[in-house]
Amino acid sequence: MQFINAIDFMFPLLANTTEAADSSLVLAAVLLSLVVVYFASKLGGELSNRVGLPPVLGELVGGVVVGVSVLHLLVFPEGGADASSSLIMTFLQLTAGLTPEATPAVFTAQSEVISVLAELGVIILLFEIGLESNLKDLMAVGIQATVVAVVGVTVPFAAGTIGLMTLFGIDAVPAIFAGAALTATSIGITSKVLSELGRLNSKEGQIILGAAVIDDVLGIIVLAVVASLAKDGVVDVSKVIYLIISASGFLLGAILLGNVFNKTFVAIADMLKTRGELVIPAFIFAFLMAYLAAIIQLEAILGAFAAGLVLEETDKRKELQRQVCPIADMLVPIFFVTVGAKTDLGVLNPAIPTNREGLIMATFLIIVAIFGKVITGFSVFGQPQINRLAIGVGMIPRGEVGLVFAGVGAASGALSKPLGAAIIMMVILTTFLAPPLLRFVFPDSDDGTNNSEQLILDASTDKPLALETQSSVVSTSGDSGNVS
Amino acid sequence: MQFINAIDFMFPLLANTTEAADSSLVLAAVLLSLVVVYFASKLGGELSNRVGLPPVLGELVGGVVVGVSVLHLLVFPEGGADASSSLIMTFLQLTAGLTPEATPAVFTAQSEVISVLAELGVIILLFEIGLESNLKDLMAVGIQATVVAVVGVTVPFAAGTIGLMTLFGIDAVPAIFAGAALTATSIGITSKVLSELGRLNSKEGQIILGAAVIDDVLGIIVLAVVASLAKDGVVDVSKVIYLIISASGFLLGAILLGNVFNKTFVAIADMLKTRGELVIPAFIFAFLMAYLAAIIQLEAILGAFAAGLVLEETDKRKELQRQVCPIADMLVPIFFVTVGAKTDLGVLNPAIPTNREGLIMATFLIIVAIFGKVITGFSVFGQPQINRLAIGVGMIPRGEVGLVFAGVGAASGALSKPLGAAIIMMVILTTFLAPPLLRFVFPDSDDGTNNSEQLILDASTDKPLALETQSSVVSTSGDSGNVS
Structure with missing residues (x-):
């Protein structure tokens, strides 16, 4: 029984254990989905950036790779996919004791949460x-x-x-x-x-x-x-x-x-x-x-x-x-x-x-x-x-x-x-x-300047990179001539 | 028809409009819930801080006020509440065209999303x-x-x-x-x-x-x-x-x-x-x-x-x-x-x-x-x-x-x-x-120092406050004697 079940064990005392199990599995599914999302976005974004393309293209392509078209890690019910085609659900069944009966509910909840997180994004x-x-x-x-x-x-x-x-x-x-x-x-x-x-x-x-x-x-x-x-x-x-x-x-x-x-x-x-x-x-x-x-x-x-x-x-x-x-x-x-x-x-x-x-x-x-x-x-x-x-x-x-x-x-x-x-x-x-x-x-x-700057900074420590991110924000604002 | 429905209108072409309506309403419900959460946390946290108590106590009390005990703005199905007791759902029915039939599904999804966001928190x-x-x-x-x-x-x-x-x-x-x-x-x-x-x-x-x-x-x-x-x-x-x-x-x-x-x-x-x-x-x-x-x-x-x-x-x-x-x-x-x-x-x-x-x-x-x-x-x-x-x-x-x-x-x-x-x-x-x-x-x-510092900074601009947040993190790390 896990801490993360706490939310489901709230008042009144009528909470039942199956609901609780779901909630902890939904969290596990969301955590795993986020790990997949972040891997795909960083790998895609960085590769895209290396070949001189905007990182967002790599993020989109990374999404295609983990999604319904290729790896089936991240699939959504709206796409006609059901829980059994989601590799994350299969993985949860193997590692987290997710039962086949509980899978559709966890799959739906996970898709809902990831979709709303995407909208918030x-x-x-x-x-x-x-x-x-x-x-x-x-x-x-x-x-x-x-x-x-x-x-x-x-x-x-x-x-x-x-x-x-x-x-x-x-x-x-x-x-x-x-x-x-x-x-x-x-x-x-x-x-x-x-x-x-x-x-x-x-x-x-x-x-x-x-x-x-x-x-x-x-x-x-x-x-x-x-x-x-x-x-x-x-x-x-x-x-x-x-x-x-x-x-x-x-x-x-x-x-x-x-x-x-x-x-x-x-x-x-x-x-x-x-x-x-x-x-x-x-x-x-x-x-x-x-x-x-x-x-x-x-x-x-x-x-x-x-x-x-x-x-x-x-x-x-x-x-x-x-x-x-x-x-x-x-x-x-x-x-x-x-x-x-x-x-x-x-x-x-x-x-x-x-x-x-x-x-x-x-x-x-x-x-x-x-x-x-x-x-x-x-x-x-x-x-x-x-x-x-x-x-x-x-x-x-x-x-x-x-x-x-x-x-x-x-x-x-x-x-x-x-x-x-x-x-x-x-x-x-x-x-x-x-x-x-x-x-x-x-x-x-x-x-062009940004790119060459990055190449120069490549061998140095992380600080300039962090600063560069910030300074690029400042400089773009500066372009519009309204730094207050 | 709204942009935020886009996520539901994805491939294949079998998506149906009722699902889409739900998704946009779920987002609206989550946005409204977050507004309520943030109001409650800031109001409670600030008042608590004013009287010299830890802000987190105010956030908990703020939660009690908007929750199942008092205002019924933020209620959860695990608490035995149903959609009709949620004031946010009532508000969505009045403002966003949420139908009574669609309400339970939106309520469940909203509760699920907020619960997972809380866990991520x-x-x-x-x-x-x-x-x-x-x-x-x-x-x-x-x-x-x-x-x-x-x-x-x-x-x-x-x-x-x-x-x-x-x-x-x-x-x-x-x-x-x-x-x-x-x-x-x-x-x-x-x-x-x-x-x-x-x-x-x-x-x-x-x-x-x-x-x-x-x-x-x-x-x-x-x-x-x-x-x-x-x-x-x-x-x-x-x-x-x-x-x-x-x-x-x-x-x-x-x-x-x-x-x-x-x-x-x-x-x-x-x-x-x-x-x-x-x-x-x-x-x-x-x-x-x-x-x-x-x-x-x-x-x-x-x-x-x-x-x-x-x-x-x-x-x-x-x-x-x-x-x-x-x-x-x-x-x-x-x-x-x-x-x-x-x-x-x-x-x-x-x-x-x-x-x-x-x-x-x-x-x-x-x-x-x-x-x-x-x-x-x-x-x-x-x-x-x-x-x-x-x-x-x-x-x-x-x-x-x-x-x-x-x-x-x-x-x-x-x-x-x-x-x-x-x-x-x-x-x-x-x-x-x-x-x-x-x-x-x-x-x-x-x-004590922190508090008096805040009082001194009270009349000045925002910058010192922002810096203070950072410096307090640094100073607590500094206490442990391992600033690298």
Whole structure:
């Protein structure tokens, strides 16, 4: 009987031992899953970094290796996997006395916990990105970002929908779904890569970030339209109006609130004398904003990003960045490895007939997906010196957002199996291609310097490395010219 | 449709929308629960600190206030609560469109996630305590700690069991169970209070910590004996031998491994170039050790503590402490608030007949619980200058460990309702009394200085506060004379 069972043996005295056994096994399963996640993320991230690619790509690939596609260590029930296909469950049966009867419950609980940890990871990531961004800088490129977002939504949508209908003879509703899936931009992957390249606060980075946020909001509206179309053939106008109003209200409210809440937050943090005096109030704020964003049908991560932006304007910013950094180091990899682990590369297997049919459509979708976003860079006006290709490439990854469209489409029954597989292939390829492409369109300066710095520091002690991590945060903030 | 549903819309295309809705609501419920946890912990911790008591007491009380005893914001199914009694679920129904049908599933998932986060919190806490402790210092007081632990197990056990049998006419098996519950010491609460008082690395602190670890191991063995006694009246000798061998093997193995793994860990961390280069390898090690400890029937937290001790001997110690600090700030409060939230003060209500009967036994148990541990301080030999009272008081809190005994006893059917309630009253009172008592038996020096320092810094900016947190960690490590 273990200490970790304590939680289940609480009052009243009715607790029973089988429940307790489960709880300790769930913890064991979560611990083992985290060990697998961290191994995959570090191995993948480091190897990716060695060959000059963004670490996050390695984390995604590491996730694929431990996930449903290869090793089956980390599988999830939503992927259609059951407990018996999870190697971690098998391992627990061998080592921890997990019985076959108790396995499904432990498997479900473990998947639930890891999924929520992954969600918390991406929430912390966007909070951190918000902390490293500057609202005024973002507003300064607001019009360009809006243009990029709108072009990046309309061009792939129109080209994808019309192309599928004319070239492949697909019906209007499924074609519109596929077109909608092409509009997404994964703010998580894009912002992480930009941060890794030290380009988050470059003008290009700010435009990409701003456009990705707007794209996210547009995507939510497009999805609502498409989903109601698929459901009963008509658009639910009231829902669309509600979404537009709530999204604008939330973003405007966050900005206005920011000016007031800044001082309150600093005052509260200064009053507190016990440990966590900065991180806990910050997380209360970030999690509340994430919750608010989630319940008004926006995304939780947008709330966390807004909270980060608000706190960026306080003079606690640097200390908060310093403290959030290790928390992000702990939680963010869970998100990327989980995304990789849930990616079933089986859809790329040409031996399966529906895949073969899907592959041709996928080729078309991928071309539209890449060129439809790359073109957005050339819609930026009034910035002659800007790296237009980088902006376009930054908008390419569909990531989790693209999968939402595929999932809703599949659930609504509107998508045929080949078209569904084609959309998923498009999402996988754009997601995995974007980090190396971004690396190559941002070839010089910051990043190059970082690399050579690392090589020089290679032989020395650990201190400079630790400092370097910090100084890169400071220097990227410095880029935006607002070190307070 | 929200981004946070993405995780559920993964491959294959069979995902259905109801599952997805749940997942986004589970995240919303977890975010809201965390906001409640953080509010309760900060409000309680700060108020407790203001009146000169350890913050952790305030976190426990804050948990009681938001938990099953008062506000019903944070309730858990193990406490016999169902989803309808959770105010967070009611709130989600009002704000987030949670349907009554979906509520039980969301409630279960939310409770599971928060419970695991709490477990991760106490694992990180013990890892951090290990990082702040020193193996050689602990070994130097090893014999005293063993004596304290053995006295602290045998005296309360004998006095409690014999007292219940002779004074209250209780049967042998339930009396032995109650006696066993008296042997526990909550390493989590004790170590946290010591750390807050800046006394973790005092000689008294080291003896308490060492004794609490040994007490934990002894407690596991006692519980195995008692549980098999309750089950079929005979002691399962093979299980006891297995536990003794595996516990000794694990602790010895950890110490030996420490000397080898030190260098490997530093070499690995030096090789890594991407973010999390220190925290991720450290957590891989800590979680593996926690997993190993858990599956050999020890406690996960003992594994994490051993991992912390091993890494304390590397020259990465300070940087690791600095990075683990905010992670602990984020996760540890979840543990203490959860313990408080699960504590049902209803057992103290004398209006309920079984409680009245229990209250008399509880009074006896509490006296034995306090004096049986306070006496341990006087068993320390060869340390004339030592604060014997402080050592004894440090062993008082039963915390979660005491509840394990109560839970196993209740589940086995051996305990009558009044005796069960009496044990729980004893656990509650020793847990909540120990932090203020410890504060008063450690009256002077370090802690006093800290307090006055804080008062001086009160009016200034936040920087000194942040620095103070760090410097207090450094200074406590410095006490043990091994700053490398």
